[in-house]
Amino acid sequence: MSAFPFGSPRYARALQRFSAHLVLLFFAATAMGPLLLVLINSMKTHRQIARNPLSLPTAIEWENFSLAWGYGNFSRGFINSIVLSGTAVLVVLFCASLAGYVLAGRKIRHWRIFTIYFMVAITVPIQLFLFPLYYLFARVLGLLGNVPAVGVVLAALNMPLAVFLMRSFFLAVPEQLEEAARIDGANTWQVLWYVLFPIVRPGMITVAVIVGLHAWNEFLITRTFLGTENITATLGLYSMNGTYVSAMGVMMAGTMILIAPPLAFFVLVQRYFIEGLVSGALKG
Amino acid sequence: MRRWSFQYYLLISPALLLSAMIVLVPGLLTLLVAFTDWNGVSFDLNWVGVANFHKIFDDRIFWNALGNNIRWTLLFLTIPVAIGLLTAMLLLKRRRTKTLYQLIYLGPYVLAPVTNAILWLNIVLNPASGLLRQIRPYIPRDSLLAPLRSPLSPDVALFTVAAVDIWHYWGFLTVVYLAALRQTPQELVEAAMVEGANALQLFRHIYLPTILPTVLLMFVLITIFSFLTFEYVYIMTNGGTGSEMLSTYAYNQAFHKFQYGRAVATGLVMSAFGLLASFFYVWMSRREIRA
Numbered sequence: 001m002s003a004f005p006f007g008s009p010r011y012a013r014a015l016q017r018f019s020a021h022l023v024l025l026f027f028a029a030t031a032m033g034p035l036l037l038v039l040i041n042s043m044k045t046h047r048q049i050a051r052n053p054l055s056l057p058t059a060i061e062w063e064n065f066s067l068a069w070g071y072g073n074f075s076r077g078f079i080n081s082i083v084l085s086g087t088a089v090l091v092v093l094f095c096a097s098l099a100g101y102v103l104a105g106r107k108i109r110h111w112r113i114f115t116i117y118f119m120v121a122i123t124v125p126i127q128l129f130l131f132p133l134y135y136l137f138a139r140v141l142g143l144l145g146n147v148p149a150v151g152v153v154l155a156a157l158n159m160p161l162a163v164f165l166m167r168s169f170f171l172a173v174p175e176q177l178e179e180a181a182r183i184d185g186a187n188t189w190q191v192l193w194y195v196l197f198p199i200v201r202p203g204m205i206t207v208a209v210i211v212g213l214h215a216w217n218e219f220l221i222t223r224t225f226l227g228t229e230n231i232t233a234t235l236g237l238y239s240m241n242g243t244y245v246s247a248m249g250v251m252m253a254g255t256m257i258l259i260a261p262p263l264a265f266f267v268l269v270q271r272y273f274i275e276g277l278v279s280g281a282l283k284g
Numbered sequence: 285m286r287r288w289s290f291q292y293y294l295l296i297s298p299a300l301l302l303s304a305m306i307v308l309v310p311g312l313l314t315l316l317v318a319f320t321d322w323n324g325v326s327f328d329l330n331w332v333g334v335a336n337f338h339k340i341f342d343d344r345i346f347w348n349a350l351g352n353n354i355r356w357t358l359l360f361l362t363i364p365v366a367i368g369l370l371t372a373m374l375l376l377k378r379r380r381t382k383t384l385y386q387l388i389y390l391g392p393y394v395l396a397p398v399t400n401a402i403l404w405l406n407i408v409l410n411p412a413s414g415l416l417r418q419i420r421p422y423i424p425r426d427s428l429l430a431p432l433r434s435p436l437s438p439d440v441a442l443f444t445v446a447a448v449d450i451w452h453y454w455g456f457l458t459v460v461y462l463a464a465l466r467q468t469p470q471e472l473v474e475a476a477m478v479e480g481a482n483a484l485q486l487f488r489h490i491y492l493p494t495i496l497p498t499v500l501l502m503f504v505l506i507t508i509f510s511f512l513t514f515e516y517v518y519i520m521t522n523g524g525t526g527s528e529m530l531s532t533y534a535y536n537q538a539f540h541k542f543q544y545g546r547a548v549a550t551g552l553v554m555s556a557f558g559l560l561a562s563f564f565y566v567w568m569s570r571r572e573i574r575a
Contacts, residue, residue: 016483020374024381027371028388031455035391037407037415050413091302099299107292114296119569120562121307123508127534127551128558129310131544132317135324136310156306159299188291217396219515224539234398238519241402248413251406258399266394270387273394277456278463 035259042252049248064253071244072236072254080147081216081232087151088215089208092162095155097204100166101192105178115167121160126220137225145230153221158211161280165210168279169203170196202272209269210276216262233258311555314548324544336545346550349528352442356529357510359446360453361503368457369499373487375458376465386462389455397452397515404448405520409435438526445527449516457502464495501568508561511554530554 041049042064043057069075102108103115133153143149173196181195197204222232231239237258244251266273318336320329340346371389375382392400408415416435423429431437435444468491476490492499514531517523523532530550538547 020377024371024374024378024385027367028385030451031389031391034403034408034451038403041407046413050417052418053407053413053415054418095299095302098295102292102296108289108296114300116566118299118303119566120559121303123505123512123558123562123565124307124311125512125531125551125554125558126514127512127531127547128314128555129307130535131324131538131548131551132310132313133306134538135327139325152302153306156302159303163299188295213394217394217398219396219398219519220535234396237402238398241405241519245410245412248406248410251402255399255403255406259395259403262394262396263391266390267387270383270390274386274390274459274463277459 038252038255038259041249042256044249044252046246046248046250049252061249061253064249065257067247067250068240068254068257071250072233072240072257073231074233074236074254074257077231077233077236080226080230081234083147084151084154084222084232085212085215087148088154088158089212091152091155092158092211093204093208096159096162096166096207097197097200098192099163100168100170101196103163104167104170105175118160118163122164124160126157130220130224134224144225145227147226147230147232150222150225151215153225154215154218155211157218157221158214162207162211165207165276165279166200166203169200169206173199202275205269206272206276206279209272213262213265213273314551314555318545318548318552320545322544322548324538324542324547332545336549339543340546340549340553343546345528346530346533348526349523349530349533352526352528353511353513353530355442356446356513357507359443360450360506360510364450364454364457365499365502365506367454368461371454371458372461372465373483373491375462382462386455386459389458391455392452393455395452398519400452401448401516401519404451409444436521441521441524442527445516445520448520449513452516460498460502461495464498465491468494497568501565504561504564504568508558508565511557511561 037053040055040057041053043060044055045061048055048057099114099118103111103118108114137143137149141149177195177199178191181191186194217234219234219238222235223238226232226235228235228239237254240251240254244254317329319331319333321332321335322329371385375385378385406414411417411420411434420433423433425433431440435441472490473486476486481489512531513529514535517527517529518532518535521527523529523536530553534547534550534554537543537550
């Protein structure tokens, strides 16, 4: 810093801060730019968009939104998305908190094998099990298009990561708490329900948020197992793609309908979401 | 302890059973049917040995796909990692705006791949009504940038799709790296500052050693997920125009060409890559599972 050509280190520091902000702002613009483009163009007519997608809307074309809502079959789509994500979250929370408790406390002899199993399963490719599972769903069980059933598949897909997160949250709880409750005569169920679950509740919310967003955004499984009739919100937008090239305003309104809910949800639960992203990734 | 053991197996069984029914058993079935002439419709199987593997290894598109997966991995190991490290280092000193920047950077990450891919296809890359139409006249025909005139043409489609996926992904790395950087002992940083270390030296000698385990873990995860990448490619090009991936190849073989033998064989090849990477992942986490 002493070798800085502008002499005074105060100027140097100010310049450094300024350029740091510039870089950060540049990347913020890159991240948000395309989303803002969708926002402004969802309010314009096709002709206005074709003329210049960067121009600001002069009046809001509300019709874009009502048309998109119908074309994308979003009434059905949003209900299905909620059922799908809700099923996945509930199933994962139930299974993963119990498994996380057992693995964190090393309550069973083979805890190491099961821990490694879940670790490996985090990164298993969907294509390893997709094709026989599809056969089972379509030909044997007749469950194609069944939203709760697909929610259970997504739960199984998210289970390894969720077990892993829950395990790390249980590991952070001091062992003495459980021991004290045991000495007072609590059984395992009471220990879990009255002592441990209340403590790891923030962790459970984190898992719910992560799994909920995964399920909401999932494409490969939902596309394959729900087909074209019983669609989710994302599949509704997918079905519009390529069909409304001459009604770009409607297309942008449909995209906006899909952008708004996850972004709003994310802003509401940011703390839990970021916690979930980070706690799986910090090592050492 | 022994007396309680059964009860704890009961508690872990829902998670295990669900994972076994949906991932493990169908996965083992894939392993089995990859060596048969399974047609995806009925379950009368004939053992055919490694014929399915011969078929995909003789297919030029399979090798193209594998090459594309490797290119994709290299792109993801460099560009988003560099952006993530740079922005995380810069955010480290921003006290008030840190949270806001993280929220903005994660915006694309929380959106569905369908949403992101479709918004890029329609409002940016669409030659009729997208931003591309405005920009195209300014891209000279005979320059290095010429392929940008038609970003989904076979020469460059892979890079365009990767760019969109990277656009959606790098914010995740920023947040993870930032969390790791914040664990650096403050005394070390102050000591280095007193000794007059510049920003680069500070990063190289103080921060990097702290976050190295996280950076390495991300390398492993990026490699794994680069070999599994599916959504953006499938939605934006459906694997056509030179951007086929192993995942789209397997998917299209099964559900569009009804070549289930090739599909399951490709699925197994992908799993072999995945297993190799998970080996590193488990090895890096070995401290956590040591008794």
